[in-house]
Structures are given as C-alpha cells and as structure tokens.
Amino acid sequence: MTGGGLDVTADEGEPTGGLEARLQSGTAPRARRVVGLVDTDSFAKWGAHLLATAPAHWDLELLTVATPRSASRAQLRSAFRGLDDRLAHLAAAPPAPLHVDAIVERLRQDPPDAVLVSVIGPVAELVIDEVLRRVRRRPVLVTGLPGISYPAKWKGVFFRARADLFVLHSHREVRAYEELADEGGVDPHFALATLPFARPTTPGPYRPGPRDSVVFAAQPSVPAERAERERVVGWLVEAAREHPSWRVVIKVRAAAGEQQTHREQDPYPDLVPAGAPTNLVVESGPMSEHLDRAVALVTISSTAVLEAAARGVPALTLTDFGTGRHLINEVFVGSGLEGDARDLVDGRFGTVRAEWMHDNHFHPESENDWAARTEALMALRDAGGLVDRPAARRSRGGELRRAWERKNALGPDDRSVLGTVALVIGAPVRAAKRLGRRVLRVVRPAEAPVVLAPTSQRDGSHRSDGPRRSDGPRRSDVSDRLGDREEQLVTGRDPR
Numbered sequence: 041m042t043g044g045g046l047d048v049t050a051d052e053g054e055p056t057g058g059l060e061a062r063l064q065s066g067t068a069p070r071a072r073r074v075v076g077l078v079d080t081d082s083f084a085k086w087g088a089h090l091l092a093t094a095p096a097h098w099d100l101e102l103l104t105v106a107t108p109r110s111a112s113r114a115q116l117r118s119a120f121r122g123l124d125d126r127l128a129h130l131a132a133a134p135p136a137p138l139h140v141d142a143i144v145e146r147l148r149q150d151p152p153d154a155v156l157v158s159v160i161g162p163v164a165e166l167v168i169d170e171v172l173r174r175v176r177r178r179p180v181l182v183t184g185l186p187g188i189s190y191p192a193k194w195k196g197v198f199f200r201a202r203a204d205l206f207v208l209h210s211h212r213e214v215r216a217y218e219e220l221a222d223e224g225g226v227d228p229h230f231a232l233a234t235l236p237f238a239r240p241t242t243p244g245p246y247r248p249g250p251r252d253s254v255v256f257a258a259q260p261s262v263p264a265e266r267a268e269r270e271r272v273v274g275w276l277v278e279a280a281r282e283h284p285s286w287r288v289v290i291k292v293r294a295a296a297g298e299q300q301t302h303r304e305q306d307p308y309p310d311l312v313p314a315g316a317p318t319n320l321v322v323e324s325g326p327m328s329e330h331l332d333r334a335v336a337l338v339t340i341s342s343t344a345v346l347e348a349a350a351r352g353v354p355a356l357t358l359t360d361f362g363t364g365r366h367l368i369n370e371v372f373v374g375s376g377l378e379g380d381a382r383d384l385v386d387g388r389f390g391t392v393r394a395e396w397m398h399d400n401h402f403h404p405e406s407e408n409d410w411a412a413r414t415e416a417l418m419a420l421r422d423a424g425g426l427v428d429r430p431a432a433r434r435s436r437g438g439e440l441r442r443a444w445e446r447k448n449a450l451g452p453d454d455r456s457v458l459g460t461v462a463l464v465i466g467a468p469v470r471a472a473k474r475l476g477r478r479v480l481r482v483v484r485p486a487e488a489p490v491v492l493a494p495t496s497q498r499d500g501s502h503r504s505d506g507p508r509r510s511d512g513p514r515r516s517d518v519s520d521r522l523g524d525r526e527e528q529l530v531t532g533r534d535p536r
Contacts, residue, residue: 069097072418075179076102076156077143079163081111081293085119086186087158089236090207092124095411100126101152106137107163108451114324115293121326139453144170147179153418154180161199162449165433168202169442172428180204180417180426182410187235187343188401190371192216194224201226201432204417207410209235210401212371226432231410237327237347238401253287254279254387255334257327257344258308260293262368263361266306272340272358273311275381280320282385290322291330291344336389341369345377346401354389362491371400379497388497440465 076091078084084104091100104110111119116134123130138146144167147155155171157164164183171178183200184207192213197220200206208214208230218228256276263269273290280288290308309322323330327344331337337348337355348355356379357372364370372378376393383389392402420426444465447454 069095069415071097071099072154072415073099073101073152074154074156075147075152076100076158077105077167078102079105079107079111079159080109081115081119082186083158083160084111084116086184086236087156088120088123088127088130090158090184090233091156092127093233093236093239093411095415098126102127102130102135103143103146104135104137105143105159105163105167106139106453107159107449108453109160110137118324118326122328140167140170140450143167144174147171148175151175151177152179153421154182154414157181157183157200157203158186161195162445164203165199166446166449168200169431172202177421178426180414180421182207182414184208184233188341188346188368188371189213190216191365192220194220197221197224197226198432202429204229204426204429205410205413206230207233209233209238210399211403211407212399224432227429229429231413232403233408233410234403234405235343235346235401237343238350239405240350251333251335252285253289253330253334254283254336254338254384255289255291255327255330255344257337257339257342258290258292259340259342260307262340262366264305266311268361269306269308270311271360271381273308273313275358275384277313277316277320278381278385279387280317283387284317284319286319286335288320289330290320291327292322292324336387338384338389341367341372345372349377349392349402354391356383356389356497358384359492359494359496362494364491373492375400378495380494383497390497 074091074094076087078087088102091098091102094100104116113134117131120127120130120134140163157167159167168181168183171181181203182205183203185196189196189208190210190213197206197217201221206217206229208217209232211232214230214232217230221228221230256272263272276288276290280286290312292308312320312322327347331344331348331351331353334348334353337345337353338358339345339355340358340361345355345357355377357369357375357377358380359369359378360380361367363373363378374393375390375396377390379388379390397403417426443456446456
C-alpha cells in the first residue's frame with residue numbers, strides 16, 4: 041500500500057534516526073531484558089505485537105496476569121499469531137496465568153530493564169503500584185492502550201499516570217491525550233508507535249483460498265443496545281442473500297464463556313436468525329487470516345479496519361447509528377471509509393484517503409519514538425536517575441483503599457482478608473455513590489452527546505474496485521428492511 045506516508049525502511053519499530061546513529065558509531069547497543077504483562081484478549085494481542093516491533097537487542101518475555109477477564113488459551117493462541125522469532129513460541133504454548141503477587145515477586149527477584157504493562161485499567165494501576173512499592177531497583181514502566189484511542193479518555197490516563205511512558209498510535213491521539221493530561225494535572229508522558237496491526241504487510245507465498253469473504257469485525261460494546269445489534273445482523277443477512285458468491289463472516293473475538301476486554305451483552309451469534317442464508321457464518325480466529333481472503337472489511341469502529349487498510353483491503357465503517365464519541369468512530373470522519381447499511385448490501389466499500397492517513401495511524405515509522413524513549417529511560421535507570429511519577433488518584437484511605445482497588449481489579453483472584461473487609465465496607469459505599477449519580481442525572485441531565493448524521497459512500501467518489509451491485513433498479517426495497525436511521529445513543533462501561 042502506498043501514497044499515505046507509509047515507510048517500511050525503519051528497522052523493526054526503531055526510529056530511523058536512532059538506527060543511523062548506531063550504524064555510524066559502530067557500537068553495538070547494550071542488551072536489554074524487557075518483560076510484557078498481558079491479561080485480556082485485546083491487550084494480549086497489542087502487547088505481544090508491540091514488543092515484536094522492538095529493537096533486536098531487546099530480550100523479550102511475556103507473562104499473563106490472572107484476572108477475571110484473562111484471555112483463554114485459545115484467545116491467547118490467536119492473539120500471538122505472527123510474532124517475531126523472540127516470541128513466536130507463544131502461539132503454540134501461551135503462558136499460563138500467574139497471580140499478580142507471583143509476577144511482582146519474579147520482578148523483585150530478578151528486575152528486568154523494563155516492563156510493558158499491557159492490561160486493563162484497574163489492573164494496570166494495581167501492577168504499577170505494586171512494582172513501585174515492592175521492587176527496589178524497579179524497571180522502567182511502559183504502558184498504553186490497544187487499538188483506536190481517539191477521542192482521549194480520562195480513565196486511560198488516570199489508571200496509568202504513574203507509568204514512565206504511555207504509548208499511543210497516532211499524532212492525533214498524542215495531541216488529544218497531552219491536552220487531557222494537562223487539564224487533569226498529569227505531566228504528559230506519551231510516546232508514538234505505529235499500531236502493530238496497521239503496519240504494512242507482505243503476503244506470504246501461500247494464500248489460504250480465494251478472496252471471497254466480506255468480514256464483519258464484531259465489537260462487544262459497540263453498538264450496545266440489543267435492537268441495534270439485531271439491525272446489524274439483519275444487514276449482514278441481507279448482504280449474504282444479495283451476494284450468494286460471498287462468505288459473509290461475523291468475526292467474533294470470543295467463544296461462549298470466554299472473557300473480553302469489554303463486557304458483551306447480546307453476542308452476535310445469538311442474534312442470527314434460524315433462516316439465515318448458509319453463506320452467513322460466524323467464525324473466530326486471528327483477524328490476519330480472515331483478511332487473507334477478504335474482499336472487504338466491515339465494522340462500526342473496530343481497530344480491524346486499520347489492519348485492513350494497511351493491507352489495502354477495502355473497508356466500510358457503518359454510520360447508521362451516527363458518528364460520536366460513544367461509538368468510537370469520530371476518528372474515521374474524512375477517512376473515505378464511512379458508509380451505511382445500503383453501501384454494505386450494495387457491495388460498495390471505501391478506500392482510505394491519503395490526506396487522512398498521516399495524522400491517523402499511518403505516519404512514517406521513522407516518526408515513532410517509543411523504543412528510543414524507552415531506551416533513554418533504561419539508561420536513566422542505569423544511572424540511578426529514574427524518578428517515580430505521582431498518581432492521578434487524589435482519594436484517601438490508605439491501606440484499606442489500596443485493598444479495595446486490589447479487590448476491584450482482581451475479583452475472586454484476591455483472597456486477602458483485608459480485601460474482603462474492604463469489599464464489605466466499600467460495596468455499599470460504591471452502590472450509594474452510583475445511586476446518587478443516577479439521581480443527579482435525573483435532576484440535572486447532562487447535555488446529550490453530539491452525534492453526527494449518518495454518511496454513505498454514495499456521498500463521495502472514494503469507492504473500491506471490489507464487487508458491488510449496480511446503482512440501478514434494485515431487486516428489493518432494502519431501505520425498508522434496514523429500518524429508520526434515527527440518531528441513537530448508547531452507553532457502556534469502559535474498563536480502559
């Protein structure tokens with residue numbers, strides 16, 4: 041894929057400037073030991089693949105943290121496909137989950153140079169606090185968020201304020217998080233890395249079959265309402281009927297009973313009607329394998345659309361529910377990928393606009409600074425100059441508060457007496473606070489979020505050359521079956 045500022049000349053995620061300096065000096069870099077900590081499916085995939093782009097002189101290790109949302113072995117095997125030689129063994133033998141205390145003790149006994157904390161927010165806060173308190177010569181603490189992180193969310197900063205470095209994946213995200221951190225009294229500490237899944241790829245010599253699939257990347261919390269998710273399934277059913285030569289794939293991230301980063305109600309497989317066409321299928325597995333045979337990728341706002349764009353696969357971000365913060369799709373305004381259900385059923389997909397790319401995930405890899413800044417922090421640690429960053433949390437409570445946060449992060453994996461006491465005391469307090477907030481919302485309703493009207497590929501000229509129906513007379517009145525396109529608001533708890 042060309043024309044969007046993509047640069048594949050940098051060496052495995054290392055800024056070009058740092059690589060040139062090393063070549064000119066003729067000195068080999070100091071070997072570094074870096075440990076990654078992961079828990080849920082999306083954080084496991086992101087953490088592992090980010091580390092796989094690290095400089096070659098980093099010796100890598102990956103550990104799974106045991107939490108109520110830890111990924112299953114099957115999810116981990118899927119997340120760890122396509123890693124470099126240092127981590128490739130994980131796809132066949134994912135690490136068994138370890139309790140936080142066991143992990144911190146390992147770090148205390150043999151401190152690495154750096155730790156990548158790739159876990160959900162409450163667990164990240166806990167892990168960072170435990171390392172800072174218990175590891176005497178502590179490692180550099182690097183953290184970040186998987187996938188699309190625009191608009192910026194305070195929770196993301198709040199839970200990770202004490203990390204030394206916070207990795208983001210576009211210039212736009214870095215600006216937004218710097219502004220948010222500044223407003224919240226947190227010193228900005230954000231670094232840039234190409235999203236591992238948005239790096240351009242070179243297909244291997246073997247292709248697993250023809251390109252015959254339109255892949256829908258399902259998300260657990262977007263959209264949130266059952267009625268909206270049923271409408272999405274209805275559009276996919278319609279597309280499968282209109283295009284019997286396609287495999288319309290609902291690509292899910294978890295099988296029944298498996299956990300995900302975001303809690304899911306009304307999973308798509310449960311909403312597929314009994315009379316759905318046989319070419320509508322539900323499948324899991326690595327997204328990369330699905331994209332190998334995809335003619336197009338469809339989603340509301342999944343990061344998979346960036347993965348598709350990096351491969352040159354046409355894509356569509358459905359805007360039938362509008363465009364707004366709650367749908368995580370504001371970033372795609374002006375991308376050339378926006379569309380609606382009629383575009384999907386017609387087979388009309390978008391290609392990414394070059395002018396959108398640089399600020400949104402497709403900057404040259406030479407602009408990445410996360411590895412170089414981590415190296416600088418490791419050198420500062422060597423010199424004894426690494427300084428702990430203050431927390432964003434201002435609440436008090438001492439040991440009891442710490443026990444409450446630990447119980448909140450680990451759930452049943454925390455069996456401490458103090459954690460049980462904190463739960464007994466804290467649960468009614470939290471319930472009362474939630475009730476108070478609900479009452480306040482009734483008395484003083486918050487302003488409704490801004491939701492932009494739906495857009496379509498028919499509004500512009502950026503269309504793919506993939507399969508499509510003509511814009512002439514239609515065999516059926518799709519608009520009636522697709523339903524009204526009113527602006528609908530969705531809500532959902534974000535654990536980031």
